[in-house]
Amino acid sequence: MKQYSDVISAYVIMLGLIILVGFLQSWSMALSILCFCLISAVMTMGANIQWGYAGLINFGIMGYTALGGLAAVLVSVPPVKEAWQAGGLQMVICALIIVFIIFIVRFILKKYKKSSNRNYIIAFAIIVGLIFLRLISGPAIHSIEAVNPATTGFLGGMGLPIIFSWVIGAFFAGGLAYVIGKIALGLRADYLAIATLLISEIVIAIIKHEDWLTRGVKNVIGLKRPVPYEIELQSTQWFINLVEKFNQGALNLVTGVLEKEQLLKQLVIDGSTVFVKLCYAGLFSIVVIILLIVTQKALYSPWGRMMRAIRDNDEAANAMGKNVVKQHLLIFVIGSAVVGIAGAMMVTYDGLFTPGSYRPMRYTFLIWVMVIVGGSGNNFGAILGGFAVWFLWIESAPASLYLINLLTSGLEETNALKIHLINSIPYFRLLVMGIALLLVMRYKPKGIIPEKIRHI
Amino acid sequence: MDFINSIVLLLNYIFVPALSYGSQLALGAIFVSLIYGILRFAYFTAGDLMSFGTMFTILFTWYFQSLGINLGVLPTALLAIPFGVIITILYVLAKDKLIFSYYRTKKSPPVMLAMVSIGTMFVTQAIVRIVIGPFDRRFFDGEKFILKANEFKEMTGLNEGLTIKSTQVITLLVTIIVVSILFWFLNKTKTGKSMRAYSDNEDLALLSGIDPKKVVMITWVIAAILATIGGTLYGLDKSFKPFTYFNNMLPIFAAAIVGGIGNPFGAFLGGYVIAFSEILITYAYKKFFIYILPESLEPDGLLQLLSTDYKFAVSFSILVIVLLFRPSGIFKGKII
Numbered sequence: 024m025k026q027y028s029d030v031i032s033a034y035v036i037m038l039g040l041i042i043l044v045g046f047l048q049s050w051s052m053a054l055s056i057l058c059f060c061l062i063s064a065v066m067t068m069g070a071n072i073q074w075g076y077a078g079l080i081n082f083g084i085m086g087y088t089a090l091g092g093l094a095a096v097l098v099s100v101p102p103v104k105e106a107w108q109a110g111g112l113q114m115v116i117c118a119l120i121i122v123f124i125i126f127i128v129r130f131i132l133k134k135y136k137k138s139s140n141r142n143y144i145i146a147f148a149i150i151v152g153l154i155f156l157r158l159i160s161g162p163a164i165h166s167i168e169a170v171n172p173a174t175t176g177f178l179g180g181m182g183l184p185i186i187f188s189w190v191i192g193a194f195f196a197g198g199l200a201y202v203i204g205k206i207a208l209g210l211r212a213d214y215l216a217i218a219t220l221l222i223s224e225i226v227i228a229i230i231k232h233e234d235w236l237t238r239g240v241k242n243v244i245g246l247k248r249p250v251p252y253e254i255e256l257q258s259t260q261w262f263i264n265l266v267e268k269f270n271q272g273a274l275n276l277v278t279g280v281l282e283k284e285q286l287l288k289q290l291v292i293d294g295s296t297v298f299v300k301l302c303y304a305g306l307f308s309i310v311v312i313i314l315l316i317v318t319q320k321a322l323y324s325p326w327g328r329m330m331r332a333i334r335d336n337d338e339a340a341n342a343m344g345k346n347v348v349k350q351h352l353l354i355f356v357i358g359s360a361v362v363g364i365a366g367a368m369m370v371t372y373d374g375l376f377t378p379g380s381y382r383p384m385r386y387t388f389l390i391w392v393m394v395i396v397g398g399s400g401n402n403f404g405a406i407l408g409g410f411a412v413w414f415l416w417i418e419s420a421p422a423s424l425y426l427i428n429l430l431t432s433g434l435e436e437t438n439a440l441k442i443h444l445i446n447s448i449p450y451f452r453l454l455v456m457g458i459a460l461l462l463v464m465r466y467k468p469k470g471i472i473p474e475k476i477r478h479i
Numbered sequence: 480m481d482f483i484n485s486i487v488l489l490l491n492y493i494f495v496p497a498l499s500y501g502s503q504l505a506l507g508a509i510f511v512s513l514i515y516g517i518l519r520f521a522y523f524t525a526g527d528l529m530s531f532g533t534m535f536t537i538l539f540t541w542y543f544q545s546l547g548i549n550l551g552v553l554p555t556a557l558l559a560i561p562f563g564v565i566i567t568i569l570y571v572l573a574k575d576k577l578i579f580s581y582y583r584t585k586k587s588p589p590v591m592l593a594m595v596s597i598g599t600m601f602v603t604q605a606i607v608r609i610v611i612g613p614f615d616r617r618f619f620d621g622e623k624f625i626l627k628a629n630e631f632k633e634m635t636g637l638n639e640g641l642t643i644k645s646t647q648v649i650t651l652l653v654t655i656i657v658v659s660i661l662f663w664f665l666n667k668t669k670t671g672k673s674m675r676a677y678s679d680n681e682d683l684a685l686l687s688g689i690d691p692k693k694v695v696m697i698t699w700v701i702a703a704i705l706a707t708i709g710g711t712l713y714g715l716d717k718s719f720k721p722f723t724y725f726n727n728m729l730p731i732f733a734a735a736i737v738g739g740i741g742n743p744f745g746a747f748l749g750g751y752v753i754a755f756s757e758i759l760i761t762y763a764y765k766k767f768f769i770y771i772l773p774e775s776l777e778p779d780g781l782l783q784l785l786s787t788d789y790k791f792a793v794s795f796s797i798l799v800i801v802l803l804f805r806p807s808g809i810f811k812g813k814i815i
Contacts, residue, residue: 080590206799210806212590213521217732218802221795224729232788384604384725388597395594450608457601461578464595 030403030472037410044418051293054300056417061307062369063409067393068314068402069361075400075474076327077354078334080216083203085386086223087359089230089378090199091192091366096180096243096376097236098188103179106170106235110163111178114235117160124152167235177238186249188367189310196363197356199226204355208348220383231378243376250302256295263287266294303372310368311406314361318402330354331400384453389416392456396463398470407472415459416452423451480637485770487639491628497751497758499647499716502654505750506709507727508734509661509743510702516678516741517698518583520592525706526728527603530721531570532707533714534611536563537618544620552622557649560711567703574599575699583695607721615720619646646716657708658747661701665743670697678741729791730757733798739808748810753794761787 041060045053066084073079127148135141168176207218230237237243256262267274270290277283321327330350333340337347370376389412397408424445431441463470507525514522539559549555578599582592625648628640665671670693677684677694685691710724717723730753738749763783768776785793801809 206803210802212588213593214736214802214806216590216593217521217736218799221729221733221798225792225795228789228792232786388601391594391597392601444609447609447612450605450613452605453601453608454605457598457603457605460598460601461595464591464598465578465581468591 030407033407033472034403037407037414040414048421051296051300054297054304056414058300058303058307058372059369059417060410060413061304061311062365062372063390063393063413064311064406065307065314065365065368065409066362066390067397067405067409068311068318069358069363069365070390070394071358071397071399071402071405072318072361073354073358074394075405076322076330076334077351078212079208079351079355079358080212081219081355081358082216082383082387082391083219083223083226083359084362084390085381085383086219086226087196087199087362088366088369088386089223089227089381090195091188091363091368092370092376093230093237094192094195094363095185095188095246095367095370096238098180098183098191099185099247100180100243101182103170103175103177106167106175106178109166109170110235111167113159113163114167114178117156117163120152120156120159124149127152164235172241175238176241177235177243184249185247185371186306188371189364192363192367193360194363196366197360200356200359201352204352208351208355220387223383223387227378227381230381237376237378240379242378244374246370246374246376248374249306249371250299253292253295253299256298257291262295262298263291266291269294307368307372310364314364315402315406322402389456392460394470396459396470398472398474400474401470401472404470404472404474408470411471412456412459415455419452419455420448423455424448481770484637484639485767487631487637487641488767488770491639491641493755493758493762495641495643495647497755499650499712500758501751501754502650503709503713503716503750504727504730504734504754505747506654506657506705506712507731508738508746508750509658510705510709511731511735512738512740512743512746513698514702515735516743517674517694518579518592520589520596521732522702523593523596523728524600524603525731526725527600527607527721528567528571528702528706529710529713529727530607530719530724531603531710532563532567532703533710533719533724534563534607534721535566536560536707536711537611537616537714537719539563540618550621552645554619554621554646554649554715556618556711556715560708563711564704564707567707568700571699571703572696575695604721604725611721613721615718616714617718619715621645644716646712650712650716653708653712657705661705662744670694674698726791730754730794733794736798737801737808739810742808742810745808745810749808752809753797756797757790757793760784760793761790 041053041057044056066088069087070081070084073081128145131141131145131148135144167178170176203219203222207215207222210218231239233239234241267287270287273290274283274286277286329340329345332343333345333347333350341347393408393412394405395408396412397406398404427441427444427448431438431444434441467473507529511522511525514520536556536559539562540554540556543549543555543558548558550558578595579592582595622645624642625645626641626643628642631641632638663671665675673684673689674694674697676687677689677691681691684694713724713727731750734749734753735746736749737752738745738747740746761783765782768782
């Protein structure tokens with residue numbers, strides 16, 4: 024038990040901070056921080072599987088997150104029948120052509136020996152395929168996007184419950200990671216970082232501009248929820264009774280019947296948002312706990328030991344007969360799939376998909392700060408990093424507002440410097456993040472909760 | 480006549496813009512490549528260092544403008560560049576002293592240093608946004624055009640106009656001057672040679688009495704100079720917005736790697752490779768073919784290989800292809 028005391032105390036402090044937000048600001052705020060902390064925790068677990076277990080740098084987290092989000096759209100939105108009629112068949116044909124090109128290229132690669140002629144044939148096959156794609160898809164895309172562009176203008180999804188997208192998102196992200204891994208995993212560490220960063224930008228560019236599939240920057244809003252809606256809750260009898268029961272004390276203090284009713288109404292409205300967020304937090308916690316159990320088991324299994332061996336000395340591991348390339352690809356796919364789950368969870372929570380909001384600062388570098396600050400190679404550390412850094416990211420704005428007001432209290436309200444500083448508060452969080460990362464890397468290079476290696 | 484028209488069309492929409500954009504990328508790519516060769520890590524602060532230098536140049540420009548100092552037809556920013564450079568040099572040297580030198584003496588792996596540079600990226604970005612804000616700013620003054628489309632049409636009697644902005648010419652001239660001084664420095668002076676020796680083989684260089692501190696310091700100074708000049712040229716040509724500068728980090732890295740990272744000359748050419756391919760692939764060739772083909776063969780579509788939305792995607796795809804087939808870059812940099 025003693026060896027876990029620092030882990031437990033760190034988590035207790037973290038939860039205490041979130042509860043403090045509940046008392047000082049509002050419970051709704053505290054719960055939304057908690058939900059995003061849980062989502063971030065899933066992302067950091069994914070990154071930690073790649074970096075902590077295997078030492079692979081993946082700066083493409085943004086791309087997998089966006090693909091997870093795309094999965095949420097494609098799973099939950101009902102199909103747009105007119106669009107399918109307008110160009111669905113052509114798009115299916117295009118998909119088949121892509122599959123066909125891939126098979127032809129594979130066939131050529133297998134059949135012929137390596138030569139410059141082979142490269143030319145492959146290039147020729149791809150170019151001819153692309154021309155066909157362009158010819159077939161061009162008019163189809165045009166007619167799909169013309170179908171009621173204000174509300175749809177895309178093919179829509181499958182109309183299934185959105186919760187399925189958490190699995191599908193994992194498959195999407197894993198599939199992308201397989202392709203990227205095949206291309207880029209042979210590169211040295213920092214090249215891999217740059218290559219994955221650039222590839223994730225390509226993914227975002229595609230999601231942003233292929234309107235027929237994703238609606239692009241027109242955004243998809245009003246996704247179905249896995250939890251009840253506030254409006255429905257507010258008119259449900261059992262929920263009103265529940266709120267009444269919880270707030271018996273406060274209600275008893277009010278004497279007038281009319282005032283009592285008004286207070287109850289207000290309480291029900293507040294309560295419904297908190298209840299919805301509690302449901303989300305519950306769902307997300309289940310995901311985090313399942314992932315934590317699985318990853319912990321994996322870490323202490325023979326497979327986990329092999330991964331650490333590969334990370335610490337891949338040549339030695341190779342000499343022992345471990346297939347380094349295959350294992351790297353496997354772990355790259357698994358980690359990315361976990362990130363894909365988080366991406367789908369986030370879109371589920373927000374209820375909307377906004378491709379324009381995917382920026383590398385927020386979805387790649389911030390996640391990396393979380394992993395490094397929390398402690399790479401240790402799942403508890405990674406989760407804590409997700410919690411702590413997200414908390415800092417949200418709360419650094421009010422905190423810096425307070426500090427600025429304190430430091431400039433001698434200045435007048437109209438002082439130009441003061442106004443300028445208060446206007447630039449959102450950017451202080453970047454400063455806080457950077458300094459936090461630099462301090463942790465300098466004085467605690469293994470993170471808040473460092474990796475513990477069990478020696479047998 | 481149609482043939483000349485089509486050539487002018489390509490010059491106007493492809494060659495001139497790509498040349499100036501390529502020069503701006505090249506300046507960035509050279510210093511990323513130098514840092515990679517000598518300090519041996521991927522410097523993720525590249526884009527933000529450029530915006531830092533540009534920011535101070537802009538602040539000095541405003542100061543000079545308020546004093547009423549200007550350069551006539553030339554932009555005032557040219558006068559402000561040296562001051563911006565000095566502050567950026569001080570900033571990178573302070574950063575090196577406080578942050579990077581610790582990891583260097585500890586001989587940390589390159590990955591660690593790259594992570595640290597992400598930390599400094601956050602800090603630099605915050606400083607820029609707190610001081611000047613995240614908004615789009617134009618700080619160009621002076622004569623805007625050297626050659627206007629109408630004047631060109633009148634002069635030559637062609638249908639197509641050729642526009643040359645003064646910023647494009649300034650970009651090109653400044654780049655030529657800066658890059659020739661840099662390569663003269665690296666190839667002919669003793670310090671430059673010691674830098675190249677250090678980059679080639681650190682141990683041997685140390686054995687032959689090269690002072691590593693001096694080499695590192697000069698590298699940072701060159702990086703600061705190139706970042707400020709490149710950033711200011713980009714800002715003059717387009718506009719200054721911190722987020723765009725951060726995004727420019729990506730094509731800069733692409734250029735550095737395509738040219739063979741660790742090889743400054745390769746990076747210089749890599750900048751143009753990236754810029755030209757971005758513009759060549761996303762340009763709509765319809766008008767060009769209308770000029771050169773007979774009327775019966777006139778094309779219907781825009782004849783655009785990829786829409787301009789995929790501008791970034793082009794450079795990254797080139798990078799991926801180069802990495803796959805020639806991992807050391809087109810011009811042989813460090814082997815991966």
